[in-house]
Amino acid sequence: MNPAGLMVAEKLDQVPGILREVGVDVWLLFTRESHAVHDPSLDLVVGTGVTWQSAFILTASGDRVAIVGSLEMALMKTHGHYPEVVGYVGGISDDLRRVLARLDPKRIAIDFSESDPMSDGLTHGMYLTLRRILGETPYGDRLESSERVVAALRGRKSVTERARIRKACEITVEIFDRLTSRLRAGLTEKQVAALIMDEVQALGGPELAWTAECCPAVFTGPESAGAHAGPTDRVIEPGHIMNVDFGVKVEGYCSDLQRTWYFLRPGEDRAPEEVARGFDVIVQSIRAAAAAVKPGRPGWEIDRVARSTITERGYAEYPHGTGHQVGRAAHDGAGGFLPLWERYGNTPNLPIEVGQCYTIEPRLTVERHGIATCEEIVAVTRDGCEFLSRPQDTLYLVR
């Protein structure tokens, strides 16, 4: 079995226990044309894509049934994760109703969620189709959100999963280290991005953790694009703070790290006081947040610790959450270290759990210089957390 297949097998082993824990009898993935609209849960418990309407049925007692278009039966059998594979030609309805009637679940979790994008892979059209197929059965009214199932399954990283994220972090930090020696004022943001991509190639060309348009993202100086934008032709000047947001994907698992550099002006041999202080406040904020991480605490408490470290020292509040989970995706969904803002829904209230991996990424503006920010990744342990990334504790200076 390849590494992806092994990881699917490992996640499938977790499923029955999680279903029993949340009191769900059946978890049903219902999807089609996954190349076009992809339910993220497919990566966890199926390990391949589908074309025609397909149902993956997982029960609290460990049964697994796949119902797929007949031409995809061979593919499912090759992967071997579903002991029972049903193939259909005309339509899926009869087989789906028959399998559900046999299992007769009282509670059926399906992939929709207002709060968690990773639990929201069922499209509205497919939801309507499912309701129609189940119309005259008792099962249509037994559907509920799978968000607790998915949050637990994605969130609780196995030892193998954490090792892969750590490896992705190590490669990313190595790339940052190599980059530092090649930086100089006069380069543009795009040229810095190209240097990073050189180092990516030099290290064997790992996949990027998110879309190449913004990976790496490079921001230099005051009034840069700020975040979530691609590198521009803006030129790095002496006196600029530059930050980079970058991650790679190793064996299906992502890093997502940010680092900060200062470009010395003629005559300077260290950063000006306000730049040094800004960077130190970021480091303090990250340390305080990491020290506050404990299983059982809601994520918003960690956000408040990091955020107040910034605001109490007189800086403006950053317009985003402090940290998100990371895993197969750079933004791995469910709970985060997030403020209680509308756009985050209920996710800031979710409790921290052992095995989850979170970023910590506060940010502040140093007037006339740029934006100071670091992003680190921690894994939650029984009594706190450990860093999976080697944290940046001193500002990188470029002469």
Next chain:
Amino acid sequence: MNPAGLMVAEKLDQVPGILREVGVDVWLLFTRESHAVHDPSLDLVVGTGVTWQSAFILTASGDRVAIVGSLEMALMKTHGHYPEVVGYVGGISDDLRRVLARLDPKRIAIDFSESDPMSDGLTHGMYLTLRRILGETPYGDRLESSERVVAALRGRKSVTERARIRKACEITVEIFDRLTSRLRAGLTEKQVAALIMDEVQALGGPELAWTAECCPAVFTGPESAGAHAGPTDRVIEPGHIMNVDFGVKVEGYCSDLQRTWYFLRPGEDRAPEEVARGFDVIVQSIRAAAAAVKPGRPGWEIDRVARSTITERGYAEYPHGTGHQVGRAAHDGAGGFLPLWERYGNTPNLPIEVGQCYTIEPRLTVERHGIATCEEIVAVTRDGCEFLSRPQDTLYLVR
């Protein structure tokens, strides 16, 4: 503007006319974390991804408004497709209600569809959120499926789009031609796939049109996996029919072609009668289907022409549709040359339109030898269709 940006601009120009044609006032894309669950319409009218809840509002009079998380305003402005970009920090609700109230649409199309996966990019969770946000406004009850909008916009390929599909077809046929001279009995399906990937690299390494697991797909001999499966260690033997399903993506547009080879047995200098006949019936079926294509006809009529050519000559019916649209995705959604089976919903009834590009891919089994199939691509013209792929008209023989 880069080629992707140009294509978005071209598609955006089509939108107001299509909205007026179907009587819709506003087309609303409502999405988030598009790296995780991706509304395919983003590729047509946005051209980049988003992180936080985002709304893209397009009107029949040509207005375009983007409402995005504040940190993604710069990205949207860089792309330049939305003259009005609104950024929010806390939540999207107020801005979304305000913009809709100003435009006051009577009919609002959103991306859900039971029939068409490409029009079904709105998740059920995001649908619930949208209904909640619009709860006390008149707009919640004015929502309808965008399937007619998306089908027209994706389906009606511009001259540029058709040229890109043709180019992808040319590269694919070139790869097939180069492959033929390297084939011999004794190779495994996986080795044939590796030869194809060699040729892909030799031609500059274009992106694959679908997941590498099944692209190329290689099937040799009787009782092969059939379709939609990856290559295996099965060895090609003299007397086998082998077929390959493969496509590349060029400047964002796909090919999706199949070809058939016969491996001569010792003493043979042509294929046995039953193999030659099977292949000829495939060619006849494709020609008959192409000759039947006319704007205005429903797709199922073309399916019937291709299918009956096969069954009337005594072969079993193939368990899939005759053809799908191709474009940015290998399976580009909406109408197809499809039978009136449950799993295809209403899509076989949709009328053929000028500019659409369809595959034609009948299949039949030659007992004891394997599966004969070709897949070609045609573009619909004013009075018929033209081939974008150079059709295979003779069986490839391998000595």
